[in-house]
Amino acid sequence: MLAAMLSSFEETSRLLADKGVSLGINAIRRIAQQYANRAKISQRIEQCPFGESLGRRRVVISTDGGRIRIRKDKPGPRTKKGRRRYSTHWREPKLLMIYTVDEQGKMDRGFTPLIEGTLKGPDAVFGLLAYHLRQLNIGAADKILFIADGARWIWNRVSGLVKALGLSSANVYELVDFYHAVEHLSKVADLKKNWSTSEKKCWVNKHRRLLLKGHADKVIGAIKVICRGRNSKDLSAERSYFVRNQHRMCYQKISEHCLPIGSGAMESGIRRVVNLRMKGACLYWLEKTAEAMLMLRSYYKAGRWNLLTNLSFSLSFLTDV
16 A cells, blocks of 8 residues: 555655565565556456445546656667666556536545556556446446546547446436536637637637537537638637537536536546656656556545455465466
8 A cells, every 4th residue: 555655666665664664666566566466357357346336326437548657678788887778758547437426416425436547548448447337336327427528539439338338328428528628619719819818718708608508509600600711720620629529518407417517526536646646757667567556546546445455365366466
């Protein structure tokens, strides 16, 4: 737990030393990787049931990506100091979050949110979603809301997930985060170079209110008027964003059901799991270590460390992975 809780393996090593336990950074890293790897194997064979259910609950499901830097060693001779040469590049860890809300739309404290992440891409994170939702008996949920930004890798897979889980479309809603949509309104206004700052602000506020009232069609009409006779690729991209997601902008309807219209919980999860532990100046990760830390950190920050422990130790026959 300390490796997931503290800011580095070095800090973990120092704290253990203060308690009379001598463990080096590499040993702590190996233990963390093995702990996470055992839990992942248990997930794959569905060895350890959750013992919880989303039955008759109002469920919110979200996913998003962060950014971390991955280190890859280069082949060839070492430096004069005997160090390996390496390159670094940005990767997007993808996180999922499942939580429930009460009748007033506030987070339900009776159900501990579930967070998990992976570096293995969109299909992998949706595979994790399917695993967790099956374990939690999502079919018995009262209402199900998928909410995220407008990223195509998300929405291109939601319908397939719903079908694979055998969910009734009558209980499932899809929604683009309202505040992301407003950001795109601002981008449209900013592309009007002949507008003053106050004109841009008035236009955004007017169409923001229209979105809230469920009039996405009017917003799209206004954007098409701006695009008329213009060949701007940026404007065309913004118009396509709203047209593509029009059916996911029913904010008034979702508000009437007392469900959230923003994905602030997911944004907070990215910050707590990724940004505060895995992203920073001169901070580079080996891919296998990053994959393990995403899992450890996710379960720790969600308050589900006991579940991770059960997953890891459910494989009593496995002594080394």
